[in-house]
Amino acid sequence: MNALGHAQIQTTQSKNVQAVAATQFDDFGVRPRRGKVAAPFLGSRGIFTADGELWKHSRALIRPTFSRNEIADLASFERHVNRFLALIPVDSSTVDLQPLAKRLFLDTSTEFLFGQSVESLLPETPFDTAEFLTAFDYSVLGLALRLMTGPFKLLFAIDPTWQKAYTKVHAFVDKHVDIAIDRQRRPVDTGKNKNSNAREKYILLHQMAIETQDPCDLRSQILNAFFPARDTVAVAFGNAMFELARHPSVWENLRGEVLDVGAQPLTFELFKSLKTTRAIINETLRLDLPASRIIRTALRDTVLPVGGGPDGCSPVFMPKGQNIEVNLYTLHHDPQIWGADADDFKPERWGEGRPSWEAHWQYEPFFGGMRMCPAQNQVITQISYLLVRMAQRFRAVENRDSVWNFKEEIKLTVESRNGVKIALIAG
Numbered sequence: 001m002n003a004l005g006h007a008q009i010q011t012t013q014s015k016n017v018q019a020v021a022a023t024q025f026d027d028f029g030v031r032p033r034r035g036k037v038a039a040p041f042l043g044s045r046g047i048f049t050a051d052g053e054l055w056k057h058s059r060a061l062i063r064p065t066f067s068r069n070e071i072a073d074l075a076s077f078e079r080h081v082n083r084f085l086a087l088i089p090v091d092s093s094t095v096d097l098q099p100l101a102k103r104l105f106l107d108t109s110t111e112f113l114f115g116q117s118v119e120s121l122l123p124e125t126p127f128d129t130a131e132f133l134t135a136f137d138y139s140v141l142g143l144a145l146r147l148m149t150g151p152f153k154l155l156f157a158i159d160p161t162w163q164k165a166y167t168k169v170h171a172f173v174d175k176h177v178d179i180a181i182d183r184q185r186r187p188v189d190t191g192k193n194k195n196s197n198a199r200e201k202y203i204l205l206h207q208m209a210i211e212t213q214d215p216c217d218l219r220s221q222i223l224n225a226f227f228p229a230r231d232t233v234a235v236a237f238g239n240a241m242f243e244l245a246r247h248p249s250v251w252e253n254l255r256g257e258v259l260d261v262g263a264q265p266l267t268f269e270l271f272k273s274l275k276t277t278r279a280i281i282n283e284t285l286r287l288d289l290p291a292s293r294i295i296r297t298a299l300r301d302t303v304l305p306v307g308g309g310p311d312g313c314s315p316v317f318m319p320k321g322q323n324i325e326v327n328l329y330t331l332h333h334d335p336q337i338w339g340a341d342a343d344d345f346k347p348e349r350w351g352e353g354r355p356s357w358e359a360h361w362q363y364e365p366f367f368g369g370m371r372m373c374p375a376q377n378q379v380i381t382q383i384s385y386l387l388v389r390m391a392q393r394f395r396a397v398e399n400r401d402s403v404w405n406f407k408e409e410i411k412l413t414v415e416s417r418n419g420v421k422i423a424l425i426a427g
């Protein structure tokens with residue numbers, strides 16, 4: 001395709017997906033496209049913008065955040081979920097769940113990444129959350145526009161609004177960076193907490209400060225991790241509720257499974273056994289996936305397994321510097337893989353005896369290979385937790401949107417343009 005004057009390859013072939021993600025991983029990178037453009041906002045070091053050794057270092061810094069123990073620790077998530085549930089009307093009036101869910105995940109992600117939640121679900125927030133959010137959203141929009149317009153990004157070269165926005169975000173992050181560095185430099189407290197068995201909560205920024213106390217490096221590393229966390233899970237959960245409001249029988253199946261759980265504690269292990277819940281999440285991430293376009297640049301001359309020749313089945317040459325877009329949306333909607341009902345929401349397709357789409361690189365909502373989303377298990381656990389709590393509390397969910405179909409709004413993530421307007425029936 002011609003992407004605003006640049007020749008770019010678009011692919012939906014699973015063999016090419018596998019090559020880009022895994023078997024030819026070293027041939028592709030993100031830095032040529034993202035590095036310079038993102039630097040003013042995200043800095044020059046971090047998981048989202050780096051390749052090679054720098055990327056390996058950033059990935060190693062972030063990995064422990066998503067360890068089994070951290071994911072299984074649902075106590076602080078529960079605190080935020082209770083606040084979220086308290087804001088949902090129980091008189092069957094219409095609510096748009098999307099902005100509420102975004103506030104929930106903003107609160108949880110700021111807590112586990114920075115060590116302090118912005119508490120946007122509380123009536124009294126500790127500081128001007130709205131101002132921070134506006135600044136962050138504008139910073140992301142500015143970055144998205146610059147990434148999408150490629151050679152025309154110069155049009156935005158003198159845009160003081162973007163600079164103002166990311167400067168505000170930096171001020172917020174720097175405050176927490178200073179706290180993390182200060183904490184690291186303080187002598188270890190061997191006093192009153194010495195015998196305490198309480199496990200200290202894992203906070204990514206504090207862990208990063210053990211490795212580096214360079215404030216610019218820390219700001220860059222943590223912003224690179226926060227950036228993909230913002231909105232993605234809220235959008236995925238919102239999309240699941242969007243579909244459930246239009247498929248009452250699936251809600252009934254979910255509620256049946258959840259009522260069978262009874263008063264058992266909601267644990268990581270329990271979620272793994274909830275087949276209907278997991279099928280709903282899988283199907284939502286297939287149909288309405290928040291991250292649908294993966295773009296890479298060839299770091300050297302390379303050859304893709306398929307796409308060339310008159311029938312598109314031969315290998316195809318990609319010169320160094322050319323971009324490739326892996327279009328996960330089309331892959332997830334391909335009738336040759338999913339059947340004639342590829343565009344329909346059918347969680348039952350994830351039942352026993354199904355084909356192993358994942359093993360064949362046909363289902364990749366978190367992408368795959370070395371740069372696969374590190375938060376995958378945490379995301380699935382948190383969405384499962386929320387769906388279970390919703391189904392415990394509400395007997396039914398009704399669509400209250402005059403528009404039936406899912407209309408995409410494409411930002412850096414893809415979300416429902418009309419929000420998630422529903423009513424929840426308590427019972």
Ligand code: HEM
Nearest residue numbers: 047225228229232233236291294365366367371373375379
């Ligand atoms: C439903 C929710 C989410 C989905 C569907 C999702 C999907 C993805 C996808 C497709 C990628 C690959 C992007 C690319 O290579 O261009 C990615 C990367 C990444 N995601 Fe997620 N993500 C989600 C939530 C999160 C959360 C909550 C975090 C929390 C920190 C996170 C952190 C990251 C990071 C750091 C990367 C970059 C990994 C690397 O380049 O090594 N994601 N995600």
